[in-house]
Amino acid sequence: MIFSSELIKGTLKTIVLKQLSEGNKMYGYEITQKVKELTGDRIQISEGALYPTLHALEKEGLLTTETIYIGKRVRKxxxxxxxxxxxxxxxxxxxxxxxxxxxxxxxxxxxxA
Amino acid sequence: MIFSSELIKGTLKTIVLKQLSEGNKMYGYEITQKVKELTGDRIQISEGALYPTLHALEKEGLLTTETIYIGKRVRKxxxxxxxxxxxxxxxxxxxxxxxxxxxxxxxxxxxxA
DNA sequence: CACAATGCATTGGTTTCTTATGTATCTTTG
DNA sequence: CAAAGATACATAAGAAACCAATGCATTGTG
Structure with a gap:
């Protein structure tokens, strides 16, 4: 069962902040995969939702970024x-x-529990 | 503490449906007051959010309505x-x-519990 | 070597809520 | 008894947040 997106609304920032509070630095794609894994595929963060959220959190001063290259591929x-x-x-x-x-x-x- | 409205997003329909599943028929204003009371003022449903939601649920066939008059005042x-x-x-x-x-x-x- | 996966990002559209406004009646209080 | 607050409905304009789609580029795999 995948949750209706309605429910997930409003919790995305919380989810992202929490994931980052555990495993030090993470990149966008990694966050989507971690969340997917932890929830048994029940919460799947779309990229169209994630990246604007990350940018917003950065703008609010809650995140810092670091861009590196894996071969020629960018990773943030x-x-x-x-x-x-x-x-x-x-x-x-x-x-x-x-x-x-x-x-x-x-x-x-x-x-x- | 009043919850940031972000969190409540996506749960309004669920809240309304649940309240109606308990006490038989209810009118809009009554729902807002009941929720306010049950949550110790922490969740306050605005009318601008509630009425469109009620109309939408009715349109989906999930609710039926009954309009009565208290004196000259309408109650739905x-x-x-x-x-x-x-x-x-x-x-x-x-x-x-x-x-x-x-x-x-x-x-x-x-x-x- | 085509296709899936990795990894970034943006755009257009929809849903959902907030704020503001409007109308009207009833009740309480100074 | 007038004013203010509570009751009770409703809509409209705008913002916020997300989804679906798309695009670009590289890397791994059958």
């Missing part, structure tokens, strides 16, 4: 800045609280 | 159709699964 690495690290934590916490609120609203059962 | 009640009941369950399940997936992706801890 992204890394969290200090404010990006802070923002990443904030976003994840906010999502966690949002989930708690939605549990009440939707009367969801909690699956034990 | 909404109720789930059979397909609406089915869709409501689907949407809530999908959200629950989405949350499970996001827990992995964001490495969230589960709060016991």
């Amino acid at each position: 690495y992204y890394r969290l800045s200090d404010s990006g690290k802070k923002k990443s934590k904030e976003r994840v916490s906010e999502f966690a609280e949002f989930v708690e609120t939605m549990k009440i609203l939707l009367d969801l059962q909690v699956k034990p | 009640y909404y109720r789930l159709s059979d397909s609406g009941k089915k869709k409501s369950k689907e949407r809530v399940s999908e959200f629950a699964e989405f949350v499970e997936t996001m827990k992995i992706l964001l490495d969230l801890q589960v709060k016991p």
Whole structure:
């Protein structure tokens, strides 16, 4: 089951920030693959969504970039800045609280870890 | 704390369908108040978002309506159709699964119920 | 050597929400 | 009893965020 894109809306920045907070620097394509893998193909980030998001986060000062060459092919690495690290934590916490609120609203059962 | 509207995006239809699946018929304003109350003011549905959503759900055949008068004031009640009941369950399940997936992706801890 | 995969990026369009506005009635309060 | 706030519907203009499609270029594979 692939989630309706409606649901994923609004969580993309959070997902990207979190992925970068774990494994140091990552490049765009790598992020899409990591997310695909971690979610068993249920969340697939399109490139048309990802790149504008990365550029926006960079513009906000949350990411720094580093362009390298693999042979003749360009690869652009992204890394969290200090404010990006802070923002990443904030976003994840906010999502966690949002989930708690939605549990009440939707009367969801909690699956034990 | 009021959630950034970004997070709520994509969940409005699910919220509305779920509220209607519990307390029989409800009118628009009542839904906004119920959600506000249940979430401790953390989710506030704007009317500009709600009414178009209700109309869309009605157009999809998920809701039926009933207009009554309280004195001279109009009140429009909404109720789930059979397909609406089915869709409501689907949407809530999908959200629950989405949350499970996001827990992995964001490495969230589960709060016991 | 064609085709899939890797890797960047942009454009046009749609959906969905916000902000603002409009209309009207009812209730509370100074 | 007038003003203000709450109730209750609705739409319109614009912004935000995403999708689908496309483009370019290189590298690996059958």
